[in-house]
Amino acid sequence: MEEFNCEVLIIGAGPAGLNAGIYCGRANRKTIILEGKEPSALEKTKEISNWLGEQKIEGPNLLEKFRKHAESYNTVKIIKGDVIALMMGMGMNMISTRTANITSDVVIIATGRGQRKEVITGESNLVGYGVSYCALCDGPLYKEKVVYLYGTDEEVIEDALALHQMGCIVNIITTLEKNELPGNIEEVKNKGIQIIDKMEITEAVKNTEGLIEKIICKSVDSEELQEFELDCLFIFSHVPSNSIFKKAGVGLDEMGNIKVDQNQQTNIKSVYAAGDVTGGVFQVIFAVSEGARAALSALKYLRTLKKE
Structure with missing residues (x-):
């Protein structure tokens, strides 16, 4: 010693x-x-x-x-x-x-x-390739591209508005109901930002070039699955x-x-x-x-x- x-x-x-x-x-x-x-x-x-x-x-x-x-x-x-x-x-x-x-x-x-613990299957292999934990850092790279934010706290709302201002096509996925999300929900709606509520992301899928291509989501109330194509996923779960x-x-x-x-x-x-x-x-x-x-x-x- x-x-x-x-x-x-x-x-x-x-x-x-x-x-x-x-x-x-x-x-x-x-x-x-x-x-x-x-x-x-x-x-x-x-x-x-x-x-x-x-x-x-x-x-x-x-x-x-x-x-x-x-x-x-x-x-x-x-x-x-x-x-x-x-x-x-x-x-x-x-x-x-x-x-x-x-x-x-x-x-x-x-x-x-x-x-940080991985919360989505395939997440860690896609960090830097379409998965990010910092919207303000990486947002400018996705101007006019489809981005999704995943989380339940006020930071999700704040960064969604910031990404919209940067020119990104912004969507939010949360396990909560829309009215349970903290922050300025009305401004998010007024900006045309889609909120997909009561959904859990189960997997992030990459394309042949190693970049994120889509996410697979499951309803928190049922076994219903949905897929969403995207260019970047911002995760707020730490x-x-x-x-x-x-x-x-x-x-x-x-x-x-x-x-x-x-x-x-x-x-x-x-x-x-x-x-x-x-x-x-x-x-x-x-x-x-x-x-x-x-x-x-x-x-x-x-x-x-x-x-x-």
Whole structure:
């Protein structure tokens, strides 16, 4: 079992975590970035066309640039491992993986939305090929094309309206009745967006080119099946898995996201959180911004702690 001691421990090596690492490296703070087994959502993103300075870039390539930048600082070390136990807010934070024990003055949690379970047969094989979890990211790629949104929360309604504004031909499939969907249903109807209610998607089918071609749906009230042809399916079904942080005393909101203040600080004085793990808008630019803010706040706390 390896033993590490650092000033800043960043849990997560996605955009938020790596940018926080860059800020801590620039401040010459001894920093460890803990990279878990679950890949960053950015690593699963086929193409990004709204990153400043890059007209078009694949997600894994952008993530590798972030990683190299963070590793360019001598005080920053990236190690692999998933958190299996932690004690925080006791003066010194203690975190364990299967192969290491880490103590740190401050912790920045940037674990993303966590591991996602497949809810539709064939879903995982089509991510980047017509299945997406981010309408705002990928919507512009489907202008004048048929898209379906699948889910039950207010985000479905908000993103349906956003996709309509982008010029997509928008449809919503939900297991709820139409009047049970939260959000501005009347505006959705006024825009001519079709809502197919009380239906469950059971399978996503690809064509010979490997792109999504159609979805197979089943009525929640019967065994009736229907098929719908489409160009993209946006799925809204994720529930963050932050139970390990909750057990350590970190406050979560009603959706399971980590609650933070305007400085990215959690309810524990020496613990901060940034990126998708805090909910909100799931975009790379927001993640790196929150990572920077969390790092700046953590660095300020460190100076106070060490009376510098």
